[in-house]
Amino acid sequence: MRIFTVACCAVLLGGTALAGGLRPEKMGDWTIVAAADAAPAERHAAEEFQALFRELTGLDLPMADKPLGRSKNIFIGPGAAAMAGRAGFDAAGMGEESLRIRITRKGITIAGGRPRGTLYGVYEFFERCCGVRFLTADHTHFPPKDELKPLKTQDFSHTPPFSFRWSYYKENSDRQDFAARMRVNTVVKDEKLGGSTRQTLIGHSYYRWISTEKYGKTHPEYFSLVDGERRCTAATAATEPCVTNPEVIDIITQGVLADLEANPDLENITVSQNDNDAYCRCPQCEAINQREGTPMGANLALVNAVAERVEKTHPNVKIGTLAYWYTRKAPKTIVPRKNVQIQLCSIECCELHAIDDPDCPKNRAFCGDMRAWKAVCDNVWVWNYNTNFSYYDLPFPNLQVIGPNLRFFRDNNARGVFMQANGNGNSGEFCDLRNYVLSRTLWDPSLDSGALVEEFCRLHYREAAPAILEYIRFIRDNALEKQCHPNCGAEPVELGLTPAVTRKAFDLFREALAAAKDDTVRARVEKASIPAYRAMLLVNGFPWKVEDGLCRRDLPPDYENLVPGYIALCKKYNMTMVSEQLPAADYFERLEKMEAMPALRLENGTWQLTILPEQNGKLIEMFHKPGGTFFLPAITRENVLQGALDETGVLGFASNAFSPFKAETRDNTVTLTRTLDDGSIVERTITLNGDAVEFTSRVTNHGPAPKMFQFRARPEFDAFTGSADADVLGVYIRGAAWEKFNREWKDNTGPDKDKMIAARGGGFAYFNREAKAGVRIDYDPECVKYPQLRWRPQYNQVNLEIFSRERELQPGESLEMNYTFRCLDAPPAG
Ligand SMILES: [Zn+2]
Ligand SMILES: [Zn+2]
Numbered sequence: 051m052r053i054f055t056v057a058c059c060a061v062l063l064g065g066t067a068l069a070g071g072l073r074p075e076k077m078g079d080w081t082i083v084a085a086a087d088a089a090p091a092e093r094h095a096a097e098e099f100q101a102l103f104r105e106l107t108g109l110d111l112p113m114a115d116k117p118l119g120r121s122k123n124i125f126i127g128p129g130a131a132a133m134a135g136r137a138g139f140d141a142a143g144m145g146e147e148s149l150r151i152r153i154t155r156k157g158i159t160i161a162g163g164r165p166r167g168t169l170y171g172v173y174e175f176f177e178r179c180c181g182v183r184f185l186t187a188d189h190t191h192f193p194p195k196d197e198l199k200p201l202k203t204q205d206f207s208h209t210p211p212f213s214f215r216w217s218y219y220k221e222n223s224d225r226q227d228f229a230a231r232m233r234v235n236t237v238v239k240d241e242k243l244g245g246s247t248r249q250t251l252i253g254h255s256y257y258r259w260i261s262t263e264k265y266g267k268t269h270p271e272y273f274s275l276v277d278g279e280r281r282c283t284a285a286t287a288a289t290e291p292c293v294t295n296p297e298v299i300d301i302i303t304q305g306v307l308a309d310l311e312a313n314p315d316l317e318n319i320t321v322s323q324n325d326n327d328a329y330c331r332c333p334q335c336e337a338i339n340q341r342e343g344t345p346m347g348a349n350l351a352l353v354n355a356v357a358e359r360v361e362k363t364h365p366n367v368k369i370g371t372l373a374y375w376y377t378r379k380a381p382k383t384i385v386p387r388k389n390v391q392i393q394l395c396s397i398e399c400c401e402l403h404a405i406d407d408p409d410c411p412k413n414r415a416f417c418g419d420m421r422a423w424k425a426v427c428d429n430v431w432v433w434n435y436n437t438n439f440s441y442y443d444l445p446f447p448n449l450q451v452i453g454p455n456l457r458f459f460r461d462n463n464a465r466g467v468f469m470q471a472n473g474n475g476n477s478g479e480f481c482d483l484r485n486y487v488l489s490r491t492l493w494d495p496s497l498d499s500g501a502l503v504e505e506f507c508r509l510h511y512r513e514a515a516p517a518i519l520e521y522i523r524f525i526r527d528n529a530l531e532k533q534c535h536p537n538c539g540a541e542p543v544e545l546g547l548t549p550a551v552t553r554k555a556f557d558l559f560r561e562a563l564a565a566a567k568d569d570t571v572r573a574r575v576e577k578a579s580i581p582a583y584r585a586m587l588l589v590n591g592f593p594w595k596v597e598d599g600l601c602r603r604d605l606p607p608d609y610e611n612l613v614p615g616y617i618a619l620c621k622k623y624n625m626t627m628v629s630e631q632l633p634a635a636d637y638f639e640r641l642e643k644m645e646a647m648p649a650l651r652l653e654n655g656t657w658q659l660t661i662l663p664e665q666n667g668k669l670i671e672m673f674h675k676p677g678g679t680f681f682l683p684a685i686t687r688e689n690v691l692q693g694a695l696d697e698t699g700v701l702g703f704a705s706n707a708f709s710p711f712k713a714e715t716r717d718n719t720v721t722l723t724r725t726l727d728d729g730s731i732v733e734r735t736i737t738l739n740g741d742a743v744e745f746t747s748r749v750t751n752h753g754p755a756p757k758m759f760q761f762r763a764r765p766e767f768d769a770f771t772g773s774a775d776a777d778v779l780g781v782y783i784r785g786a787a788w789e790k791f792n793r794e795w796k797d798n799t800g801p802d803k804d805k806m807i808a809a810r811g812g813g814f815a816y817f818n819r820e821a822k823a824g825v826r827i828d829y830d831p832e833c834v835k836y837p838q839l840r841w842r843p844q845y846n847q848v849n850l851e852i853f854s855r856e857r858e859l860q861p862g863e864s865l866e867m868n869y870t871f872r873c874l875d876a877p878p879a880g
Contacts, residue, residue, distance in 0.1 A: 072153065072155070072200055072201040072203075073198070073200050073201075074103070074106060074107050074109075074180065074198050074200075074201060075107045075108075075109070075195060075198055077107070077109060077111070077122075078109045078111075079122055080111055080122045080123065080124055081111065081112050081113070081114050081117065081118045081119075081122065081123050081124070082096050082099055082100055082111050082112070082113045082114070082123075082124045082126060083096075083113075083114055083115070083116065083117050083123050083124065083125045083126065083130045083133065083134075084096035084113065084115060084126045084127055084129070084130055085115060085127060085128075085129025085130050085132075085133070086115040086129075087129055088126075088127045088129055088130070089127070089164055089165060089168075090241045090242045091164075091165050091166060091168065091169045091241065091242060091243065091244040091245075092126065092127035092128070092129070092164075092168045092169070093127075093242075094169060094242045094243065095126050095127060095160070095168045095169040095171070095172045096113060096126040096127070096172075097113075098169070098172050098173070099124065099126055099160070099172050099175075100113060102172075102176050102182060102190075105190070105192055106176070106180055106182060106192050106193075106195075106198070107195065107198070108195065111124070116133065117133055117134075117157075120135075120156070121155075121156035121157060122156070122157070123137075123157045123158075124157070124158045124159075124160070125137065125138060125157060125158070125159040125160070125161070126159075126160050126161065126168060126172065127141075127160075127161050127168045128141035128142060128144075128161050128162075128164070128168070130159070130161065131159050131161035134157055134159045135157075136154070136156070137152060137154045137156055137157030137158065137159050138152070138157075138159050139152060139159065139161070141161040141162060141163065141167070141168075143163075144161075144162050144163035144167055145163045145167070145209055146163045146164060146165060146166060146167065146247075147162070147163065147166045147167050147170055147209065147210055147213070147233075147235065148162050148163045148167050148207070148208070148209040149161070149162030149163075149167045149168065149170050149171035149174055149207065149208055149209075150162060150171065150205070150206065150207045151171055151174060151175050151178070151179070151204070151205075151206045151207075152204070152205045152206075153179070153201050153202065153203050153204050153205075154203055155203065158175075158201070160172055160175050165241070165244050165245055166233075166235065166244035166245070169230065169243070169244045170233050170244070173230075173231050173233065174206075174208060178206065179201055179202070179204075180193070180198070180199075180201075181193040181198075181199065183505070183506075183509055184228065184231040184232060184486075185482070185486055185506060185509060185510050186221070186228070186482045186485075186486075186510070187221065187224075187225035187227070187228035189510060191509045208494070210233070210492075210493055210494070211460045211464075211495060212459075212460070212464065212465065212466055212467050212492060212495075213247060213249065213465055213466055214235070214236060214247055214249045214251075214431065214465070214466025214467065214468070215233065215234055215235055215236065215466070215467060215489075215492040215493060216234060216236040216237070216251065216467070216468045216469060216492075217232070217234055217469050217471065217484075217485050217488035217489040217492060218436075218468065218469055218470045218471045218472075218473035219471055219472060219473055219481055219484070219485040219488075220472070220473060220474070220475065220476050220481075221476075221481055221482060221485045222234050222237050222485060222489070223237040223473070224476075226238045226239065226240060226243055227243060229243075230243040230244055232485070232486075232489035232490070232493070233489065233492075233493040234489050234492070235247045236251070247317075248315050248316060248317045249317045249318050249368075249466060250316065250317075250318060250319070250320070251393075251433075251468055252318070252320045252322060252370035252371065252372060252391060252393035252431065252433075253320055253322065253372070253393075254287070254320075254322055254323060254324045254325045254372070255320040255321060255322045255324075256290060256291050256302070256321075256322065256323060256324050257286040257287045257324050258305065259301060259302040259305035259306070259321075260272060260291050260298060260301050260302060260305075261286045262281075262282055262283060262284060262285070262286055262289055263286060265282075265301075266282040266283055267282075269282075269297070270282035271292060271295060272291060272292060272295055272297065272298050272301075273289050273290070273291060273292060273330075274289055274290040274291065274292055274328050274329055274330035274331070274332075274335075275292065275330055275331050275332040275335075276328045276329075276330075276331055280292075281328050284328070286324075287324045287325060287326065288324070288326050288328065289324070289326070289328055290323060290324055290326065290328050290329045290330060291330070292330040292332055292334075292335060293329075293330060293335060293348045293349050293351070293352040294330070294332070294334040294335050294338065294348055294351070294352070295334075298352075299352055299355050299356065302321060302352070302356055303355075303356050303359050303360065306319055306321060306356060306360055306369070307359075307360065307363070307364075310360070310363075310364055310367060316367060317366065317367060317368065318367060318368035318369070318370050318391055319360075319367060319368075319369060319370065320370050320371070321352070321353050321356050321357075321369050321370070321371055322353075322370065322371040322372040322374075322393075323349060323371075323372060323374065323377060327375065327376055329345045329348075329349070329376065329377075330348070334348075335348040338351060338384075341382070341383075342381035342382050342383060342384055343379070343381065343382050344376070344377065344379040344380070344381055344382075345376045345377055346373060346376075346377035346378075346379060346380065346381050347381040347382075347384055349371065349377055350371070350381055350384050350386060350390075351384055353369055353371045353386070353390055354384070354386065354387045354390060356369055357369040357387045357389050357390050358387060360389070361387075361389050365389070367389070368389055368390065368391040368429060369387075369389060369390050369391065370390070370391035370392075370393055370431070371390065371391070371392065371393065372393050372395060372433070373392050373393065373394045373395065373419070373423065374393075374394075374395040374397065374433070375395070375397065375398075378394065378395065378398075378416075378419050379419050379422070380419065380422040380423050380426060385426040385427070386426060386427045386429075388428075390427070390429070391429045391430075391431060391465075392423050392427050392429065392430045392431065393431045393432075393433055393468075394419065394420060394423055394430055394431065394432050394433065395432075395433040396416055396432065396433065396434050396435060397433075397435055397537070397538065398412060398415070398416065398537065399412055399413050399416050399435070399537065399538075400412040400413050400535040400536065400537060401435070401436075401438075401446065401447075401448040401451070401536050401537060401538060401540070402447055402448060402451070402526075402529050402530065402534055402535060402536055403451065403535070404450075404451045404454040404455060404458070405417065405451065405454070405455045405458050405459075406454065406455075406458045410535060411535070412535055412537070417458070420432075420458075420459075420462050421462060423462075423463075424462045424463045427463070428463060428465075429463075429465055430462065430463045430464050430465065431464060431465055431466040431467065431468070432459045432464045432466075432467045432468070433468045433470065434455060434459070434467060434468065434469050434470065435470050435537075435538035436448065436452070436469050436470060436471040436484070436488065436538075437470070437471040437472045437478065437479070437484075437538065438479075438536075438538060438539065438540050438545075439538055439539050439629060439630040440539045440540065440541065440629050440630075441540075441542070441584065441588075441628065441629055442472045442475055442478035442479065442627055442628055442629055442630070443477075443478055443479050443580050443581050443584045443620075443625065443628055444479065444542065444545065444547070444581055444584055444585055444588070445479065445521075445525045445545065445547070445555060445581045445582070445585055446479055446536075446540075446545070446581075447525050447526040447528075447529040447530075447534075447536075447545065447546075449480070449483075449484070449487065449499070449500075449503050449522060449526070450499070450500055450503075450526055452487050452488060452491055452499040453487075453491050453495065453497065453498060453499030453500065453502075454499075456491050456492065456495040456499075457495045457496070459495075460495045467492060469488045469492065471484065471485075471488070472627070474627055474630065475625070475626045475627025475628075475634070476623075476624050476625060476626045476627075477577060477580065477620070477623045477624055477625035477626070478625070478627070479580070479581040480578060480581075482506075482510065482574075482577075483503065483506050483507070483510070483578075486502065486506050487499050487502045487503055487506065490502055503519075503522065504519065507519050507522075510574055511562070511571060511574055511575060511578070512566075512567075512571050513565045513566065513567050513571065514562040514563070514565045514566045514571055514574075514575045516565070517558050517559070517561040517562035517565060518558075518559075518562050518575070518578060520558055521555055521558040521559065521562070521582070524551075524554065524555065524558065525545075525551075525555060528546045528551050529545055529546040531546075532546040534546045541844075541845075542585065542588050542589045543589075543844050543845065544844070547585055547588070547589045548589065548591075549589055549590050549591030549592075549688075550591075551585075551589075552582075552585040552586045552588075552589045552590060553586070553590070555582045555585055555586075556582045556583070556585070556586050556609075558582070559575070559578075559579040559582040562575050562578075562579070563575050563576065563579065576619055576622070576623070577619075577623040579619065580616070580619050580620060580623065580625060583612065583615060583616035583619060584616065584628075586609065586612055587612060587613065587616060587641075587688075588688065588689060589688060590605075590609070590612075590688045591688060592604055592605050592606070592609070592688055593685060593686045593687065593688075594670075594684075594685045594686075594690045596649045596651065596660055596685070599648060599649060599650075600646045600647065600648060600649060601646075601647045601648075601649035601660065601662060601670070601685070601690065602645065602646055602647075603644075603645070603688075613641050613642075613645060616641075617638045617641065617642070620634055620638070621638075640707070640708060643664075643708060644665075644690070644691075647662050647664060647665060648662070648663060648664055648713075649661065649662055649670075650662075650663065650713055650715055650720055652715070652718065652719075652720055652736065652738055653738070654718060654738045654740075655675065656674065656675055656676065656738075656740065656741045656873075657672065657673065657674060657675065657738055657741075657743060658671065658672075658673040658675065659671060659672055659673075659736065659738070659743065660685055661713070661720055661722075661736065662690075663710065663711045663712065663713035663722055664708070664710040664711070665691065665707055665708060666696060666697070666698070666705050666706065666707055666708065666709045666710075666711070667697065667711040667713075667722040667724075667734055668684070668691065668694045668695065668696050668707070669682055669694060669695035669736065669765075670682065670684035670685045670690055670691075670693075670694045671683075671684065671685040671686075672695070672743065672871070674873050677823060677873065677875075679768075679823050679873075680768060681767055681768060681823075681825050681871075681873070682694055682695055682765065682766070682767065682768070683768045684766075691707050692766060692845070692847075693766050693767075693768060693845075693847060694765075694766060695763065695764070695765040695766070696763075696764050696766075697734065697747060697761060697762065697763045697764070698761070698762050698764070699732070699749075699759070699760070699761065699762075700760040700761065700762045700853065700854075700856070701758045701759055701760035701856050702730070702749065702751075702757055702758055702759035702760065702859075703726050703730070703732065703749070703759070709724065710724065711723060711724045711732075711734070712724070718737055718738040718739065719735055719736065719737040719738075720735065720736045720737075721733065721734070721735050722734045722735070722736075728752070728753035728754070728757075729752035729753055730749060730750060730751050730752045730753050730757070731749070731750050731752060732747070732748075732749045733747075733748050733749075733750075734746065734747045734748075741872055741873065742870050742871070742872050743870065743871040743872075744868070744869075744870045745763070745868065745869050745870070745871075746866065746867070746868045747761050747763070747854075747866065747867045747868075748864050748865065748866045748867075749761070749859075749864065749865050750859075750862070750863070750864040751859035751860065751861050751862065751863055751864075752861065752862075753861060754861065755861070756858050756859065756860050756861070757858065757859055758856055758857070758858050758859075759856065759857060759858075759859055759865045760835075760853065760854055760855070760856035760857075760865075761853070761854040761865070761867050762851060762852070762853050762854070763851065763852050763867070763869065764849055764851045765825075765827075765849065765850055765851070765871075766847050766848075766849050767816060767825055767847070767848050767849070767850060768846060768847065768848075769816070769818065769841070769843065769846050769847055769848040770818040770820070770821035770823060770846065771818055771820065771821070771843070771846060772843050772844060772846050773843060774795070774796075774841070774843040776790070776792045776793045776794070776795065777819070778818060778819055778820055779792070779816060779817075779818050779819075779841075779843075779848060780792065780816065780817050780819070780877055781795070781815070781816045781839050781841070781848065781850070782813075782814070782815045782816070782817070782877065782878050783805060783806045783809040783811070783813065783814055783837065784809055784811030784812060784813030784814070784815075784878070785805070785808065785809035785810065785811050786811065787811075787879075787880065788811075788813065788815070788877075788878045788879055788880065789805055789809070790877075791803070791805040791806050791839075792839060792841065795839065795841050797840065797841065797842070798838065798839065798840045798841075806836075806837060806838075806839060807836060809837075810831045811831065812828060812829050812830060812831040812834070813826065813827070813828055813829075813878065814826075814827045814829070814837045814850050814852065815827065815850075815874060815877075815878045816848050816850060817874050817876070817877045817878070819877075822875060822876075823873070823874070823875070824873075824874040824877070825850070825871050825872070825873060825874060826871070826872050826873075826874050826878050827850055827852065827869055827870065827871055828869065828870045828872070829852060829867070829868065829869040829870070830867075830868055830869075832855075833854055833855060833866060833867045833868065834852050834853065834854060834855070834867060834869070835853050835854060835855045835856065836852075836853055837850065837851065837852050837853075838851040838852070838853065839851070852867070852869060854867040
């Protein structure tokens with residue numbers, strides 16, 4: 051009983067509402083005090099206080115450079131804090147983003163270290179004490195005036211645990227005033243807004259210090275030894291230096307020192323691998339790497355050596371290096387020097403499960419590496435991935451792990467975090483919501499990111515929030531239930547998106563839109579609905595149809611507006627990139643072209659084929675009439691460009707899904723012709739001959755000079771199973787006899803791969819024993835250089851690719867490749 055009473059008192063003392071005192075709406079006789087010599091960001095902090103307080107209360111408080119009375123002053127900045135008497139404190143010596151907020155009966159003081167502490171303190175005051183929320187650059191939430199709460203006496207301090215915080219959204223970099231309000235300290239240039247940290251993001255950099263252009267010819271030994279050859283002619287970013295070569299260490303050190311001379315403000319600098327895995331395997335490098343159990347061994351030895359030398363003239367500069375991909379694992383004995391920074395990258399991680407979820411195998415491995423670095427380094431930073439780089443505008447079920455991930459990083463010594471997201475495009479999936487949650491939890495990882503998601507939705511989507519929150523939960527629960535482990539480049543199937551799921555997601559957005567009561571909310575919901583459209587476009591279960599020589603989507607009336615609706619919304623909300631690489635405008639053009647594609651049919655008693663001449667002559671349907679089987683099933687799927695036969699140029703010409711061919715049909719043959727820019731001609735024929743489908747491809751050099759050419763045919767056959775079991779789906783190659791080789795196959799390799807490469811019998815086949823169906827490809831081994839299996843069970847797809855020989859053609863000469871498909875009712879034999 052006594053304990054209960056004490057606890058009650060503590061609560062009251064901790065946050066006393068001042069009886070009749072500090073009600074914001076009654077503070078009209080208060081004054082904002084900023085010292086005459088306040089720094090630009092502190093002056094701006096006082097102006098921001100004035101503007102935000104006006105919006106909150108309707109009161110316009112005057113500004114002065116000295117207190118006008120003994121009480122009723124709001125002191126902003128270190129200079130003002132020094133004038134505040136008993137309400138003040140000494141802010142001199144505070145860290146560059148540390149802040150303190152002191153609320154007493156007589157005065158309020160908000161101040162912090164330079165340059166950003168005071169400004170961030172003002173934003174913290176309005177968030178923490180007044181319920182203001184900076185939701186987007188154009189939407190700041192103020193509580194209704196009749197619901198304002200009294201300001202509680204308190205003395206609050208905060209120093210952000212991460213000194214480098216980057217929520218990588220264009221929504222920040224485009225609006226630096228907003229980035230400052232979100233306390234993102236990496237994109238702001240304006241001194242008035244506090245500027246940015248002088249720490250930089252550690253990225254790939256060896257190519258800057260040592261290039262093959264400069265040293266490749268004279269010093270091949272400076273570059274990595276891979277498969278017995280020095281990578282001294284490769285493009286700069288496709289090679290790595292030999293990191294144990296003393297001259298390489300000298301050159302890199304000189305480069306770093308020169309850079310530091312030119313940029314004396316830098317607090318850290320990158321000395322790090324390029325973005326490839328061609329690290330050096332020379333005896334010296336390998337000796338260290340073998341001993342240390344990771345290619346990070348020799349790399350870190352170089353970084354330490356550079357750091358030791360740089361320290362002599364720049365003792366406060368950190369030398370940063372990526373722990374990324376093959377260098378993610380810490381060495382057994384070599385530890386980073388005290389002036390070395392490790393930038394640990396989580397690119398392999400699963401996005402659905404929290405990074406410290408012990409049941410997620412991908413993440414368990416990462417946590418092991420992070421703990422190992424924590425044990426030997428005080429200066430670990432994290433490069434974390436927060437979007438789907440392959441589809442910026444698909445639903446991405448990772449909102450629930452943002453807070454837990456950042457807490458794990460904080461608890462494992464992370465000093466800075468780069469939350470890489472949709473930073474090179476606008477209006478990606480939930481960009482406003484995500485930026486809000488990322489920025490706030492980066493600033494204060496103790497915040498509950500789930501509660502922030504809910505808060506944002508209720509304040510921003512208002513009456514539409516229930517449907518949107520249900521959508522967010524549904525997308526997440528579905529992926530959890532399907533036991534997905536998507537990484538940051540996930541295909542729709544890896545996110546658990548099936549036709550039933552995308553239709554339900556779409557319907558939830560219809561519900562959200564119907565709930566919106568005014569144009570403002572409607573616009574916000576529309577913008578958020580783009581991913582529901584994209585998901586429906588990619589995964590809907592609706593086939594295509596061929597009518598009057600055109601191939602079109604066959605959508606039910608309820609979804610007829612899908613494509614124009616998606617494009618209109620993206621344009622209205624200025625969505626600029628649909629993936630990290632693909633501009634939205636290019637994607638719209640493709641979608642529009644696909645609305646009505648000229649199509650040809652070729653038919654006999656056994657086969658029905660459909661060809662799209664303008665889509666690179668793709669064969670999108672290969673229907674076997676006797677068995678009722680679609681071997682090339684693209685036409686039956688929502689993505690008519692997948693599950694097709696595509697032929698592309700490997701050498702001599704480029705082709706993509708929209709390279710146009712001219713087409714001519716005669717009897718059982720379609721002839722496709724394309725003239726390349728240099729006049730060379732690609733000619734392909736597809737012929738039905740009884741139970742055989744015969745293909746010939748020929749390119750003739752009509753250009754002025756000799757030129758190398760090579761073809762690739764890529765049939766994406768229906769595997770009739772999502773299983774990766776080679777006893778269900780066998781793939782065979784013909785050597786002296788037919789032989790199965792896809793045991794334990796993964797994507798494009800397996801233990802029997804060599805059988806495939808060595809066989810020269812001119813046959814390649816697959817057969818599904820359960821479906822009792824398959825295809826046999828016969829080809830001339832003289833014109834085919836090699837076959838290649840790419841098996842993607844999750845797509846029910848098995849690609850039996852063949853590559854022609856590569857040949858240099860003199861003007862007038864031709865290169866040809868022929869192959870024939872036949873249906874199988876038993877595994878190939880003989
Ligand atoms: Zn080496
Ligand atoms: Zn997982």
